[in-house]
Amino acid sequence: MSLMSRSHWILTALVLAILVSMPLLLPDFWLSGILGRSLIYGIVALSITFLASYGGFISLAQTMLAGIAGYTVAILAPTAIPASASAVSYWLAMPLAVLAATVAGAVVGLIAIRTRDIYLLMITLALAVGFSLFAQSNIDWFNGYEGIRNVVGPDLFGLPFRTHAVFYYVSLTLAALLYVLVLYVVRTPFGLVLQGIRDNPRRVAALGYNVAVHRIAAFAMAGFIAGCGGVLITFYNIGITPGSIGMTATVNVLVMSVIGGLGHPVGAFIGAVIFTLIDTFAATIYDRDRFNTLIGLVFLGIVVASPDGVLGLGKRLTGWGKRKDTEDGGTPH
Known part of the structure; x- marks a missing residue:
């Protein structure tokens, strides 16, 4: 293990230890309303970052996939209003919801398999908007415009899921596991082939790899990640x-991914924290009727100052990227 790799994991462990101690330091509003909310939306943003950074795909369908998981767990929830005849326990509803999002992710990948860049954006955007309009017009399954309420989540260790500490620790644990999963997968043969497809799909195909299957699998994994986030967002x-x-x-989830930085999975969570803070306090700082203007100005400022987001700006300021390239024997950039 290289020195930079070791220091990276030490820093990650330190940040995780600080996050674990947050319930002892912060009031409930900051614990669940800021950090907890950032973690669950950061998970959905992570699915975008995974596809963009390692597959070269910018998908706008990830919120739709999170919504598919959310609607699935809501329809099957035993406490849901309106009640469903197909209700099951939360412990069965949650994995079924994530499975539905994973399958839907593979379907999105199958639809968008031969497109890239602006064409992929438009196809995934059309799918996302289409699903939202379908949910709004469907009364039998999705209860139309009103949606499904009272999806509170299961009890955990005898405590309601929406207890601030319980919700925060579950969100933190799941976010950490998915973050490590992405870092692991991109170092496996599948992840390396996926990155090869990102850089030169024709060369990878010439080596005998099935480009289409790898792309579909990448979208399925992104659907799995988004589905996990969608279940937690529904409970939240x-x-x-x-x-x-x-x-x-x-658009909000895409903004989180971009301002955090698409170059590394941690950027999704950095962007989610920044967006959540601005979204929460912008009305107080600026103008209650024009708080979206402040969000837009911050977004533009970050993108103009650093096209690769806050994470890229931090790397340039600290010289981390140059040190890593030099140590690995590459040319600093």
Whole structure:
């Protein structure tokens, strides 16, 4: 293990230890309303970052996939209003919801298999908007515009899931596991082939790899990640509506990914924290009727100053990227 790799994991462990201690330091509002919310939306943003950084795909369908998981767990939830005849326990509903998002991710990959760049963006955007409108118009399954309410999640260790500490620790644990999963997968043969496809798909195909299958598998994995986030978001919001997975939500998650930085999985969570802080306090800082203007100005400022987001800006300021390249024997950039 190289020195930079070792220091990276030491820093990761230190940050994780600080996050674990947060319930002892922060009030409930900051614990669940800021950090917890950042973690669950960061998970959905992580699915975008995974596809963009290691596959070369910018997908706008990830909020839709999170919504598919959210609606699945809501329809099957035993406490949901309106109640469903197909209700099961939360412990069965949650894995079924994530499975539904994973399968839907593979379907999105199958649809978008031969497209890239702006064409991929438009196809995935059309899918996301189409699903939101379908949910809004469907009464039998999704209860139309009102959505499904009272999806509170299971009890854990005898405590309601929405207990601030319980919700925070579950969100933190799942976010950490998915973050490590992405870092592991991109170092496996599958991940290396995926990165090869990102750089030169024709050369990878010439080596005998099935480019289409790897792309579909990448979208399926991204769907799995987004589905995990979608389940937690549904519990956080105590339900789900078409508005929570519509155009605004889709753009918000994309903004989180971009301002954090698409070059590394941690950028998704950095962007989610920044966006959540601005979204929460912008009305107080600027103007309650124009708080979206402040969000837009911050987004533009970050992108103009650093096209690769806050993470890229931090690397340039600290020289981390140059040190890593030099140590690995490459040319500093």
